[in-house]
Amino acid sequence: MTRISLRVNSVDHDIEVEPRHSLADALRDRCGLTGTHLGCEHGVCGACTVLVGDEPVRACLMFAVQADGRAVRTVEGLDDDGAFNALQQAFHEQHALQCGYCTPGMLMLATWLVERGTPVSDDELREVMSSNLCRCTGYRNILRAVRSVLDGAGS
Amino acid sequence: MKPAPFEYVIAESWDAAAALLAEHGDDAVILAGGQSLVPVMNFRLAQPAVLVDVNPVADGAYLRIDADRLRVGALTRHVRFEAPQVGGPLGALFPRVARHIAHLPIRMRGTFGGSLAHADPASEWCTLARTFDAVMVARSVRGDRRIDASDYFQAALVNDLADDEVLREIELPALGPDWACGFAEFNRRAGDFAIVQSVAAFELHDGRIVDARIGIGGAAEVPWRADTAEAVLAGAIPSASLFEEAGAAAAESVGELMTDRQASAEMRRDLVRVMVSRALEDALAAGVER
Numbered sequence: 006m007t008r009i010s011l012r013v014n015s016v017d018h019d020i021e022v023e024p025r026h027s028l029a030d031a032l033r034d035r036c037g038l039t040g041t042h043l044g045c046e047h048g049v050c051g052a053c054t055v056l057v058g059d060e061p062v063r064a065c066l067m068f069a070v071q072a073d074g075r076a077v078r079t080v081e082g083l084d085d086d087g088a089f090n091a092l093q094q095a096f097h098e099q100h101a102l103q104c105g106y107c108t109p110g111m112l113m114l115a116t117w118l119v120e121r122g123t124p125v126s127d128d129e130l131r132e133v134m135s136s137n138l139c140r141c142t143g144y145r146n147i148l149r150a151v152r153s154v155l156d157g158a159g160s
Numbered sequence: 161m162k163p164a165p166f167e168y169v170i171a172e173s174w175d176a177a178a179a180l181l182a183e184h185g186d187d188a189v190i191l192a193g194g195q196s197l198v199p200v201m202n203f204r205l206a207q208p209a210v211l212v213d214v215n216p217v218a219d220g221a222y223l224r225i226d227a228d229r230l231r232v233g234a235l236t237r238h239v240r241f242e243a244p245q246v247g248g249p250l251g252a253l254f255p256r257v258a259r260h261i262a263h264l265p266i267r268m269r270g271t272f273g274g275s276l277a278h279a280d281p282a283s284e285w286c287t288l289a290r291t292f293d294a295v296m297v298a299r300s301v302r303g304d305r306r307i308d309a310s311d312y313f314q315a316a317l318v319n320d321l322a323d324d325e326v327l328r329e330i331e332l333p334a335l336g337p338d339w340a341c342g343f344a345e346f347n348r349r350a351g352d353f354a355i356v357q358s359v360a361a362f363e364l365h366d367g368r369i370v371d372a373r374i375g376i377g378g379a380a381e382v383p384w385r386a387d388t389a390e391a392v393l394a395g396a397i398p399s400a401s402l403f404e405e406a407g408a409a410a411a412e413s414v415g416e417l418m419t420d421r422q423a424s425a426e427m428r429r430d431l432v433r434v435m436v437s438r439a440l441e442d443a444l445a446a447g448v449e450r
Contacts, residue, residue, distance in 0.1 A: 007168070024168035024211065027198075046161040047199035054265060061265040066198040070168050071213065114265070135350060136263035 009073040013038060014082030022069045028062070029053040031069035032079060040080040040109050044138070051137030054110035055079050061117045061136075080109035083116065091154050092116060101150035103142040110137050115151045125155050163201035167210045174299040174328045177214050182301045184210045186323040191215070192235060192274035195266045214326065221271075230332040234273020242267070248334060249361070250292070252446060253341035257284050257359070260343075263351045273327045276312075279319045281418065282353040282378040284345070286313065290383035291359040291375025294332050298325035306331075313382035339363045340447025344438035345378075346431050348422070354378040355423045356431035358410075360439035362393055364447065369393045374410055374436055379417050379428045386410035389436060398444050407437035 006021040013036055020035040027046075032038045032055070044050035046065045053064040056078040083090050089097060092115055102108040111134070118125060118133055125133075130148055139147060171177035181188055189208035191197060192215065200206045214220065220235030223245045230250060241258035244251055261267050261275075261284055275285040276296060289296075289309050296307040298321055305325065312320045321327060335341070345357035356379045362372040372393040377383040389410035396402050411433035417425035 023165065025163045025165050027162075030162075046202050048195060048266065051263070051265065060268050062269060063195075063265055065202070066194050066269070068168065068194075068198075068211075071215065132259075132350070133264050136265055 007070055009070055011036065011069070011072055012074075012076045014078055015076075020069075024068060024070050026069045027053075027065050028055070028057070028067045028069045028072050028077070029064035031072075032064065032077070035069075038079055038081050042106055042109055044106065044110075049138070050107070050110075051114065052107050052110040054113045054137060056113055056117060059117070059120070061114050078113070078116070080112055083112060092119060092151070095150040095153045096147075099146045099150035099153065101142060101146040107137055107139045107142075111139065111147055115154070118151065119154050127152075130155070161202050163198070164204055164207040166208055168213065169210060170213050170216055172216050172218060174214075174217060174220075174326060177212055177217065177326045178299045178301050178324065180210070180212045181324040181326060184212075188212050188323075190277065190326055192277070193237065193270035194274075195262070195270035196274065196278045196280065212326075220328070225334050228334050230334045232272050232330045232332065234271060234276075234327050234329060236272045238262075238267035238270050238272065238275075239264070241272075246334075248337065249339040249341045249446070250332060250335045253288075253343060253359075253361075256442070256446075257288060257343045260284055260345050260354065260357070272330060276330060277319065277321065277327045279313060279317050279382075280353075281316045281381055281383070282355075282357070283383075284343075284354065284357060284377070287357055287375050287377030287383040288359050289330060289332070290377070290385060291361065291373050292332050292335075293385075294330050296321075296327055297329040297331065298322075299328045300325045304328075316381040335361070336363070338365060340443040342439040342441065342443030342446055344435045344442055346435055353422075356428055356435050358432070358435040358439040360436060360443050362398070362440070362443060364398070367397055369396050369398060372406075374406065374439075376410060376414075376432055376436065379432050380414055381416075381418065384414055386413040386436065388413045393440075398440075400441070403437045403440040403444075406440060407433040407435075410436040 011018045018036045042052040044052035048066045187209035191213045222233040241254040275283045341361040345354045357377045359375040362369045372390040374386040374389045389406040392406045417428045419425045
């Protein structure tokens with residue numbers, strides 16, 4: 006076992022992991038943050054997307070030891086004192102989730118795109134959000150929700 | 161879907177990585193971006209005893225022009241090639257190739273050198289490296305070894321790197337302003353592996369092609385240069401019919417093509433014909449834009 010320190014959603018977690026534990030497993034099993042979902046565990050579906058530093062990462066393809074000392078953001082850190090933030094509110098209003106399994110990954114990927122702060126064309130929006138798989142809601146409402154926040158009309 | 165246990169060690173320099181490989185031999189595997197290696201480990205198709213993480217290597221990510229060579233640090237992430245990094249026709253080609261690599265979060269982690277080391281038949285960077293006769297620079301405790309692309313790719317996922325060598329730099333020619341470069345790829349879904357892809361480039365003098373390079377990937381176990389198709393172009397004036405002729409020559413330029421559930425060998429051969437022609441059209445369009 007290796008002792009590492011993750012700063013997750015501004016809270017320090019000193020945890021013990023095996024080198025083979027993915028960041029996703031460490032977040033779920035060691036930090037108790039089960040909002041990060043695991044779908045395919047080989048980098049295809051994007052359900053486990055979290056932000057490491059400022060970048061979206063497939064948390065099934067990064068070992069927890071690689072994130073030692075890094076700041077990580079997960080879906081649990083998005084809310085605004087218990088209330089939806091703009092992106093979550095937009096997902097709610099635009100019916101951008103149905104079963105909700107892909108939603109944490111979609112939200113974190115969209116968070117990166119919104120925070121990037123540069124103009125996003127519709128083509129680029131489609132290209133970026135196509136990184137993650139949704140198998141029930143459909144992408145149209147997800148794109149609409151993210152677009153509404155990008156356009157500053159999220160809440 | 162969880163990897164087998166392994167020992168994790170960090171290398172902060174290429175020499176440190178080489179020393180670790182010398183110590184552990186074929187028990188050790190280099191971890192770069194991990195976007196191909198970790199899935200394979202999660203499937204337990206790879207079970208390395210030791211994982212050497214080279215992400216912390218200082219100055220491992222760069223693109224620099226050095227006289228007539230373009231040097232790419234092995235740890236340069238794919239995403240860096242999406243925005244113009246260096247001038248010249250090859251610099252202009254990079255963004256058009258990079259956006260075909262998987263999806264954005266993958267491109268933000270995956271590395272140029274990692275793709276070359278993984279040597280997937282569908283790798284865009286492997287095809288580009290073969291097209292331009294890149295030189296792979298591998299570090300071991302014995303020093304650097306330079307490997308020509310024509311010797312480097314040996315079979316699907318098999319390259320010429322020895323167990324104790326780590327790929328640290330890839331050298332490409334810094335093409336002059338008379339070159340035009342193009343790319344085309346066929347797959348069934350955006351972001352998926354290429355079924356066939358082609359990198360094509362030619363040098364124009366007074367409206368005539370004086371030199372040409374055509375590389376093809378995804379179709380066979382290793383990328384190859386279609387020299388018979390390059391010969392079709394030599395001395396000719398670019399035109400749609402010339403490009404179709406070169407595509408037809410390229411389709412006949414290799415014997416064994418892959419068959420898998422994506423596409424039969426016969427379909428791949430036809431796609432080679434079309435992708436080469438389209439890559440040449442892309443090159444011509446890029447050349448006209450400049």
